[in-house]
Amino acid sequence: MSIKILLLSCICLLITACQPDQHSEKLYQQQLFSFGTLIDVSIMTNDPDQAKQAIDIISRRFDQLHTQWHPWQAGDLGQANQRFSNKEPYSSSPSIIKLIQDSQRLSEQSNGLFNPAIGQLIKLWQFDQLENEHYQFTLPDAEKIQALIQKNPQMKDIFVNNTQIKSNNSSVALDFGAFAKGVAIEQMIDILNELNIHNALINAGGDLKVSGSKNNKLWRIGIKNPENAQNPSVKPIIAAINLNPDEALFTSGNYERFFEFQGKHYHHIIDPRSGYPAKGTQSVTVLSHDAALADAASTALFIAGPELWPEIAKKMGVQYVMLISDNNKIYLSPAMAERIELFTDIRPIIKK
Amino acid sequence: MLTIGKVIFKPADILILFAASILTLWLYSIFWFSANQQGEAEILRVQFADNPPLEYTLSEDRTIVLAGKIGDSLIEIKQGKARFIHSACRNQFCVFHGWLTVAGDSTACLPNRISISLKSALSDYDAIAGSQ
Amino acid sequence: MKLHFTTTHQDHRIALLAALAITIHIIESAFPSPLPGVKPGLANVVTLFTFIRYGWHSALQVSLLRVIISSLVLGTFLSPTFLLSLSGALLSLVSLIVIQLPFNQSSFHRHQPSALGYAVIASISHMSGQFLVAWYFFIPHPGLFQLLPIFITFAVILGIVSGIITQLLINQIQQRKL
Incomplete structure (x- = not known):
C-alpha cells in the first residue's frame, strides 16, 4: 500500500507543478x-x-x-522650424523640448549620423511630399545640396532655455522622421x-x-x-x-x-x-x-x-x-x- | 486467427494495425503534403477605409477591385499568395511590395486607405518587421 | 523506534518488475539514438507484460516507479527528459486502459487484442504524449509538427517489435508464477 501512497503524492505534486497558466487571453x-x-x-x-x-x-x-511633430505643417514643430530659419526664439511644448534634448544626445553618440537637424535637406529631396499624390518628383539641385552641407546644420546648434528654443544656425530645420515613430x-x-x-x-x-x-x-x-x-x-x-x-x-x-x-x-x-x-x-x-x-x-x-x-x-x-x-x-x-x-x-x- | 511462429494475431490486432497505418498516412498527408503548411496563410484580410474588414480565402484565385478615394486599387489572389497589381496612387509602394506569402505580412495603399494582410490559424509570426 | 511495513506478495512482484524495467530503461538510455526521442522502448515491454498479466493497477505502479527511479538514478528527475518520459508513460497507460474497457465484459473478453495490438497502441500514445509535452512546454513552434509523422512511423514499427517480444515473453512464462 505504501508504494501507492508515495506514487499518488508524487503525481499530485507533479501535476500541480506543471499546470500551465489557466488564465488565457x-x-x-x-x-x-x-x-x-x-x-x-x-x-x-x-x-x-x-x-x-x-x-x-x-x-x-x-x-x-x-x-504636432510634422516638420512643415502648422503644428508645434512646423512653427519652431519657421523661427529657426530666422534665428528667432520659440516657446515650445514640453514634448518637443524632450524630443530635441533626447536627439541632441543620440546625435552626439552617433557621431552626427543620426541628425534630425537636416530637415531642409530632406525637404530638398522632397521626402515631405511622399504623401502628396499630385507631386512630381525631380532630382534636387547638386549645388543646393552642397550649400546646405556647407552650412552644416547640427542638433547642437539648438539651445534650450526652459521652454524657449533657439537655433544659431539658420539652416537648421528639425525633421524627426527617424525618431518620432520610436518615441510614439x-x-x-x-x-x-x-x-x-x-x-x-x-x-x-x-x-x-x-x-x-x-x-x-x-x-x-x-x-x-x-x-x-x-x-x-x-x-x-x-x-x-x-x-x-x-x-x-x-x-x-x-x-x-x-x-x-x-x-x-x-x-x-x-x-x-x-x-x-x-x-x-x-x-x-x-x-x-x-x-x-x-x-x-x-x-x-x-x-x-x-x-x-x-x-x-x-x-x-x-x-x-x-x-x-x-x-x-x-x-x-x-x-x-x-x-x-x-x-x-x-x-x-x-x-x- | 493468424499465427507467425509462436505469435498470435487476433482480429483486434489486425484492426489496430490497420488503424495505426491509416493514422500514420493521415499525419503525413496533413503535415507534409497539404497545401496548408505551418505559417502558410489561409486568408486574405482587406481593410478598406473604416469599413469592417473583408476576408477572402487564398485557395481560390481571384481579382478584387476596390474603388478608393483616388481611384481603383486591384488586388490579386493567386496560388495562395496575394498582391496589389495596380493602384491609382503615385508612389506605388503597395505594388512594389510584391507578393504577400507569409501569414502576418501586410502592405497598404495609404492614399487609398486600403490595407491587405495575410492571416492563418497556425501563423508562425505575430508580426513581420521591416515591411512597409 | 522501528518502522514496520507489511508488504504483500503483490508488492514484491511489483518491486521485481519495476527493478527489471528500471534496469532496461537505464541501459537503453546509454545508447545513442538515431532521432532524438526515438528509443527501442524495451522498458515498455515490462509495463505491457504487467498490464496484460496483472492489470492496470500493477502496470501503473511499475511504470511510475520506472520513470521516477530511473530519472533519480540518471540525474534527470524533474528535468525536461523526465517530464517527457512521464507524460509518455502516463498517456500510453491511459490509452491501454481505454482500449481494454469494452473487452472487460466477459462475453467480449476473448476478443481482446493480443500483446501486439496493445503494444502498437501503447507505443503510438507514448510517442504522442511525449511529443505534445515537448511541443507545449519546450519547443512551442508549429514547425515541430512536420516531424510528427516520422515519429509516429517509428512508434508503429517499434510498437510491433515490442509487441512480438512481449507476446514471446508471455508465451515463455505462461505457466510460471511470478
Whole structure:
C-alpha cells in the first residue's frame, strides 16, 4: 500500500507543478491608417470593449502626434522650424523640448549620423511630399545640396532655455522622421500599460514594440527579406526572433520609402555627410528595450554602413544589430547572433 | 486467427494495425503534403477605409477591385499568395511590395486607405518587421 | 523506534518488475539514438507484460516507479527528459486502459487484442504524449509538427517489435508464477 501512497503524492505534486497558466487571453487586432503609415495594434485581453477603447485612444494620440511633430505643417514643430530659419526664439511644448534634448544626445553618440537637424535637406529631396499624390518628383539641385552641407546644420546648434528654443544656425530645420515613430510607439505602450493592458504588440509599418507576451509565449517576429519580393525565388522572411517583454524591433531599409526618377530609386535615408541617400546598406534591424533609441540607431547604423556600424552601435549603447549590405552580406552583433534565427544559406559575419 | 511462429494475431490486432497505418498516412498527408503548411496563410484580410474588414480565402484565385478615394486599387489572389497589381496612387509602394506569402505580412495603399494582410490559424509570426 | 511495513506478495512482484524495467530503461538510455526521442522502448515491454498479466493497477505502479527511479538514478528527475518520459508513460497507460474497457465484459473478453495490438497502441500514445509535452512546454513552434509523422512511423514499427517480444515473453512464462 505504501508504494501507492508515495506514487499518488508524487503525481499530485507533479501535476500541480506543471499546470500551465489557466488564465488565457484572446487576441484583439486592429489596423489603423495613421502617422503616415499602417499601424497594426494587437492586444491580448478578455474584454473586447476595453481593447476597442484602448485602440481608439491610441489612434487619436497617433493622429495628434503626427500633426504636432510634422516638420512643415502648422503644428508645434512646423512653427519652431519657421523661427529657426530666422534665428528667432520659440516657446515650445514640453514634448518637443524632450524630443530635441533626447536627439541632441543620440546625435552626439552617433557621431552626427543620426541628425534630425537636416530637415531642409530632406525637404530638398522632397521626402515631405511622399504623401502628396499630385507631386512630381525631380532630382534636387547638386549645388543646393552642397550649400546646405556647407552650412552644416547640427542638433547642437539648438539651445534650450526652459521652454524657449533657439537655433544659431539658420539652416537648421528639425525633421524627426527617424525618431518620432520610436518615441510614439514608446508612448503608446505606456498608455496601454496605464489602461491595464500588459500584453500587446504595436507594429507601425514594420517597426514595433511589444509588452508582455502572448499567453505566456513570447511574441515571435519574422524579419522581411530586403530583396525585392517580386522575385518568387527570394525567401520572403530572412530571419525570425522572439521578443522578450518590452523589447522593440526597428528596421531601416532602402526599400521602405523612396521615389522613382528616370527609372532609378532614391530612398529616404539621407546621409548627412554627403547630402545623398546613404550607400552600402540594404537594411538595418535594431533590437532594444527603448523604441526611440532603436529607431534612431537603425537610421544611424544604416548610414554608418558595413564598416563603421559596430563602433557607432557601441557608442549608442545598442547591443542587438543586424545589417544587410548592398552586396548581400549579413552582419550581426554577437548578442544578435545568439538570438536571431536566420533562414538563409548566407553565412553571417559576426562583428564586435 | 493468424499465427507467425509462436505469435498470435487476433482480429483486434489486425484492426489496430490497420488503424495505426491509416493514422500514420493521415499525419503525413496533413503535415507534409497539404497545401496548408505551418505559417502558410489561409486568408486574405482587406481593410478598406473604416469599413469592417473583408476576408477572402487564398485557395481560390481571384481579382478584387476596390474603388478608393483616388481611384481603383486591384488586388490579386493567386496560388495562395496575394498582391496589389495596380493602384491609382503615385508612389506605388503597395505594388512594389510584391507578393504577400507569409501569414502576418501586410502592405497598404495609404492614399487609398486600403490595407491587405495575410492571416492563418497556425501563423508562425505575430508580426513581420521591416515591411512597409 | 522501528518502522514496520507489511508488504504483500503483490508488492514484491511489483518491486521485481519495476527493478527489471528500471534496469532496461537505464541501459537503453546509454545508447545513442538515431532521432532524438526515438528509443527501442524495451522498458515498455515490462509495463505491457504487467498490464496484460496483472492489470492496470500493477502496470501503473511499475511504470511510475520506472520513470521516477530511473530519472533519480540518471540525474534527470524533474528535468525536461523526465517530464517527457512521464507524460509518455502516463498517456500510453491511459490509452491501454481505454482500449481494454469494452473487452472487460466477459462475453467480449476473448476478443481482446493480443500483446501486439496493445503494444502498437501503447507505443503510438507514448510517442504522442511525449511529443505534445515537448511541443507545449519546450519547443512551442508549429514547425515541430512536420516531424510528427516520422515519429509516429517509428512508434508503429517499434510498437510491433515490442509487441512480438512481449507476446514471446508471455508465451515463455505462461505457466510460471511470478
